[in-house]
């Protein structure tokens with residue numbers, strides 16, 4: 001884990017850029033403008049891409065400690081505010097239960113009018129991993145098992161939750177689900193997380 005000192009104002013500007021990029025991605029997925037406008041916007045975007053590439057990192061922003069003292073990962077593909085790929089998911093811990101409100105977007109479409117199963121899996125992978133980490137067992141996903149019970153809609157507020165269930169040596173288990181606000185489950189997941197030997201001693205409790 002690399003700790004890096006970057007001014008908060010620059011990080012906030014990076015997160016704003018990522019959010020603007022998400023808005024752009026949503027607009028690209030849904031646009032109906034004419035072909036010449038598509039070509040014009042594409043040319044403008046190519047120029048903007050080159051401006052950002054004028055100074056580049058080799059990897060996204062790493063784990064760091066936020067001003068409120070919490071571990072954060074702004075470059076993460078699920079929770080990273082500075083990563084346009086991220087929703088970004090805001091995970092709250094309620095005791096040992098990880099909980100996140102999530103509204104998927106048309107951009108996440110897999111089946112017609114529904115969220116891609118891999119997107120649901122990505123959210124649950126992260127949430128289960130965070131529940132295991134909160135219980136003192138951070139690890140890499142070894143196995144993730146999913147049951148897709150009902151199509152996952154986009155544009156509707158949903159709730160994702162996960163909890164650590166047990167641990168054995170370097171392995172820990174967690175369960176989770178994405179559900180409608182009334183609790184109706186849409187996708188259920190269970191996962192095995194394995195702490196790589198390289199992490200031993202680098203996280204509280206290991």
Ligand SMILES: CCCCCCCCCCCCCCCC(=O)SCCNC(=O)CCNC(=O)[C@H](O)C(C)(C)COP(=O)(O)OP(=O)(O)OC[C@H]1O[C@@H](n2cnc3c(N)ncnc32)[C@H](O)[C@@H]1OP(=O)(O)O
Nearest residue numbers: 125126129130133138140141142143192194196197199202
């Ligand atoms: C530095 C501090 C960081 C702090 C951090 C904070 C975290 C803040 C929350 C982040 C939440 C992120 C949540 C998303 C997490 C990803 O998305 S991780 C990305 C996806 N996963 C991967 O890329 C993992 C790739 N695989 C690997 O690196 C390695 O295979 C593994 C999983 C680390 C295991 O390697 P290994 O340690 O050499 O395993 P090995 O010694 O053979 O086996 C150890 C035990 O695990 C079992 N095992 C091994 N592989 C598996 C498997 N695939 N399935 C089930 N069991 C397995 C073995 O059977 C063995 O069991 P026992 O014999 O002890 O009973």
